[in-house]
Amino acid sequence: MALALRAGQHSHRAGAQLKSALVLFTALLVGCNGGSESPVPEDPSAQRARLLTADQYRNSIAAVFGDDIADSVLSPMPPLSRTAGLRANGAAEVGLTSDQLSQIQRSAAAVAAKVVDPAHRDFLLPCRPADANAADAVCAERFLREAGRLLQRRPLADERLAALVDGAGRAAAQTDDFYTGLALALEAVLISPEFLFIADRSEPDPERPGARRLDGYALASRLSFFLWNGPPDDALLAAAASGELHSEEGLRLAVERMLASSRLEAGTRAFFDDMLAFDAFDSLAKDPMVYPRVTGATLAQAREQTLRTIVDHVLVRDLDYRDLFTTRRTFLSPALAVVYGLPVEPGWTPHEFSEDSPRIGLLTQVSYLAAHSHAVRSSPTQRGKALREEFLCQVVPDPPPNVDFSTLEENEHAKTARERLDAHNSNPACAGCHLVTDPMGLALEHFDGAGQYRATENGAEIDTAGELDGALYDGVEGLARALRNHPKLPGCLVNRVYAWGTGGPASPVHDRNTLAWLEDRFAAEGYRLRGLFEALATSPAFRTVRPAEEAVKLDHGPGPTAPARISEAQLALRDTGVTR
Amino acid sequence: MRAVVALGAALCLVAARAAAEAPPGNTIGYVFTDLFWSVYQTDGAEECPQGFNDGPREQFAARFPAPEKLSVEETRLAMEAATWHPSGAPHDFAFHEIESTYAYGLDLDGESGPNDFRHPDGSPGIDNEIYRAVGCIIGFRGPDGVEYIFQSKAIKDEAYNRMMINLTGVDSLENDDSITVTVYRGRDELLTDATGEAIMPGGTQRVDRRWGESLIRHTRGRIEDGVLITEPIDGLVIPWQNLQVPSVQRIRGARFELRLGQDGAEGLLAGYADVDTFYYQLIRNDSTHHLANGQISAISLYKALRRLADAYPDPETGEHTAISTALDVRMTRVHIVDEADDGRDDPGGSAFPVSGR
Numbered sequence: 001m002a003l004a005l006r007a008g009q010h011s012h013r014a015g016a017q018l019k020s021a022l023v024l025f026t027a028l029l030v031g032c033n034g035g036s037e038s039p040v041p042e043d044p045s046a047q048r049a050r051l052l053t054a055d056q057y058r059n060s061i062a063a064v065f066g067d068d069i070a071d072s073v074l075s076p077m078p079p080l081s082r083t084a085g086l087r088a089n090g091a092a093e094v095g096l097t098s099d100q101l102s103q104i105q106r107s108a109a110a111v112a113a114k115v116v117d118p119a120h121r122d123f124l125l126p127c128r129p130a131d132a133n134a135a136d137a138v139c140a141e142r143f144l145r146e147a148g149r150l151l152q153r154r155p156l157a158d159e160r161l162a163a164l165v166d167g168a169g170r171a172a173a174q175t176d177d178f179y180t181g182l183a184l185a186l187e188a189v190l191i192s193p194e195f196l197f198i199a200d201r202s203e204p205d206p207e208r209p210g211a212r213r214l215d216g217y218a219l220a221s222r223l224s225f226f227l228w229n230g231p232p233d234d235a236l237l238a239a240a241a242s243g244e245l246h247s248e249e250g251l252r253l254a255v256e257r258m259l260a261s262s263r264l265e266a267g268t269r270a271f272f273d274d275m276l277a278f279d280a281f282d283s284l285a286k287d288p289m290v291y292p293r294v295t296g297a298t299l300a301q302a303r304e305q306t307l308r309t310i311v312d313h314v315l316v317r318d319l320d321y322r323d324l325f326t327t328r329r330t331f332l333s334p335a336l337a338v339v340y341g342l343p344v345e346p347g348w349t350p351h352e353f354s355e356d357s358p359r360i361g362l363l364t365q366v367s368y369l370a371a372h373s374h375a376v377r378s379s380p381t382q383r384g385k386a387l388r389e390e391f392l393c394q395v396v397p398d399p400p401p402n403v404d405f406s407t408l409e410e411n412e413h414a415k416t417a418r419e420r421l422d423a424h425n426s427n428p429a430c431a432g433c434h435l436v437t438d439p440m441g442l443a444l445e446h447f448d449g450a451g452q453y454r455a456t457e458n459g460a461e462i463d464t465a466g467e468l469d470g471a472l473y474d475g476v477e478g479l480a481r482a483l484r485n486h487p488k489l490p491g492c493l494v495n496r497v498y499a500w501g502t503g504g505p506a507s508p509v510h511d512r513n514t515l516a517w518l519e520d521r522f523a524a525e526g527y528r529l530r531g532l533f534e535a536l537a538t539s540p541a542f543r544t545v546r547p548a549e550e551a552v553k554l555d556h557g558p559g560p561t562a563p564a565r566i567s568e569a570q571l572a573l574r575d576t577g578v579t580r
Numbered sequence: 581m582r583a584v585v586a587l588g589a590a591l592c593l594v595a596a597r598a599a600a601e602a603p604p605g606n607t608i609g610y611v612f613t614d615l616f617w618s619v620y621q622t623d624g625a626e627e628c629p630q631g632f633n634d635g636p637r638e639q640f641a642a643r644f645p646a647p648e649k650l651s652v653e654e655t656r657l658a659m660e661a662a663t664w665h666p667s668g669a670p671h672d673f674a675f676h677e678i679e680s681t682y683a684y685g686l687d688l689d690g691e692s693g694p695n696d697f698r699h700p701d702g703s704p705g706i707d708n709e710i711y712r713a714v715g716c717i718i719g720f721r722g723p724d725g726v727e728y729i730f731q732s733k734a735i736k737d738e739a740y741n742r743m744m745i746n747l748t749g750v751d752s753l754e755n756d757d758s759i760t761v762t763v764y765r766g767r768d769e770l771l772t773d774a775t776g777e778a779i780m781p782g783g784t785q786r787v788d789r790r791w792g793e794s795l796i797r798h799t800r801g802r803i804e805d806g807v808l809i810t811e812p813i814d815g816l817v818i819p820w821q822n823l824q825v826p827s828v829q830r831i832r833g834a835r836f837e838l839r840l841g842q843d844g845a846e847g848l849l850a851g852y853a854d855v856d857t858f859y860y861q862l863i864r865n866d867s868t869h870h871l872a873n874g875q876i877s878a879i880s881l882y883k884a885l886r887r888l889a890d891a892y893p894d895p896e897t898g899e900h901t902a903i904s905t906a907l908d909v910r911m912t913r914v915h916i917v918d919e920a921d922d923g924r925d926d927p928g929g930s931a932f933p934v935s936g937r
Binding site: 293298 | 780
């Protein structure tokens, strides 16, 4: 892989200049024709190698071997740092320690053992060995060729396949068990960097001399992890093999099929789960004495409620993304209904809040309100900060290390959050940030720290008036509409989708043309998410790449970088056969 | 301190205002979370000066001092037969009834006779002969009697025994001279709160119209100073479950006296329990193992129940068939959803029901 990535590091200065000229030329042509559509920019996206996320690891195992095997093993992938609004972005920067690699190896062994166990082997293996107590190279090759292709998302090189088959045979001979040998070879595939890393392998772009494009398999992987959060299926790999993905029509048909697939829901849920920082729910808890009606199940279902709302809105109904912030439609479960104060059927049932309800849009769902609150009380500051960061892609600095909380805590006569937070406005050191967060959070103060409605706070009326970047409102509905109509809202989603799709943060320099074009397309198509997905997936930026500095580290960086270590481990396996 | 008092007063005022307000839709539902025979207990068990009753294990030992010399038929099976084919005739074992002036319960017959108890609050005429029968049996006494423990636990753990009441036409939870009370069986599990100990209010219960239709009862009631008092329901059937065994209790002339709140209700369900139903519920739900654990001699208890039964005489024999009782009941507020009332079968209805906050 290191060699392949190195091949993608060529300088593209000349190509970039040519492309800029082409963009300008195309723009002039469009202008002459009086066309209203902006030209399609041809700036390439960054070339990266990124680690599978925990979900992608799980989905990969499930796609090839089934849910039961995937769910029998905890994903060994390490947690990722949130970068530019997405945890997935951290996958392009993360390294692996030897301990983490050891975890991955243990999971690989567990998965491999499951695949060949008596309960699974008859339907997961395409053949039976002539003798279960001896090596069978023909059967081993049949299995490893196909499993390797699906797991590594490209065909195994002949030399690699031969080494795996040889390793399986030698292990079978040593243990007198064909399946033990096969499991060992499969384990080697599962710890290989080709499986663990999604590498943007590239090749010269024949249509643009000097530029590089993703090779067919890398494009297939980028498409499938973007839209499905999982590996390519057989049809997509076949399209990659045949070269169809490199034709405009072939790519369009592939994307069309992927957008029509039920797997699109998994990809969409994963994207929004990441964008909304729902990983916080993995450790979120409320004080049971303060919020006895909010259990662990309630919080888990709050996360699910929002994801269901989003999927229904943007996929099932194909509605304007911005209306997620003003929609009254959602879904309820029995545990959540207690918090919302509503009767409900068992299971998940659709529900629409009435027009006079304070529940309007995602901001008023329990997930948002509870996740951005303290364990025992609400937090207008956290809620306002999250609004700016998650939906407007703005960055609110953390409080300075010497912040004096006493002004807040000592205001014991304050009954409402607004009165408590007034202390910030009188302190210039605090006011700078709090003035950009608190007004939005205070509009949500009719909901306590668990997201339950309250008419008053400590017996006092709650003032929910405020302003969001010039839009004045007197309550939560006004805030919802102000956010819905905020000019930064669509652009932020475009930025996040671009990063999610291309595997790393968008560059404000290199990607700005593409982002602007995508935002225009998004607006022109009524802010439909499907349209945005399609536009990005079929765009030149998606299929062409520019050298990435990060990738250079794979070859030349200091020792601790994980891919280098994995390569060494993999090479060791190749050298010695598949033995432990 | 002054601030605390002021806050307390303010909270009381808020609570009072809330109670005085009509519930949404003039309707409020409650689901049973605890239900057990009401037993008035003092710390020193002064109401049982003769001590507690022996159970089957003690009676077996007294009756068969050398059981190894007898056959199984003559010993264990003989006691099983006596348990399952009980007789009201006296036998050799002493039975300790309650010897107390006080009991919880209601004045069911409107009379104050020599056999009546006095409520601890001083009210006379309390009818509760089941208390007289079971009050000195360890298994029926809290906090660790086997019946006491398992009965309410079963309500939280099971769904067969899901009982609830729906109050309609409620103008105020504080005072309303006429409301409708409907008893239903529910279909859904109870939701435990974040402490893991309490049932949280605000859950939803669907009315069981399939198997629970015959259990539905209607009556009228009134609310006085926050307490619901209903008119009698003749033939209330309570699905009862204990130790995973389903059974029922039949209460004649059943009436509720409940202090109502926004989140729950608490009080008494009183009436006349059918003697045979009471008895067979007990022995069906409890094996000899559990009866022995609670020192409950079913054989002796049956004789006491027959002896103390005080209502609904058999028209042929004149023997009373029912015995006055009271059950402590606690309930939690729920949304009661009755498919007979909504429009879900309406093909033109919205897939998204519209309501609330």
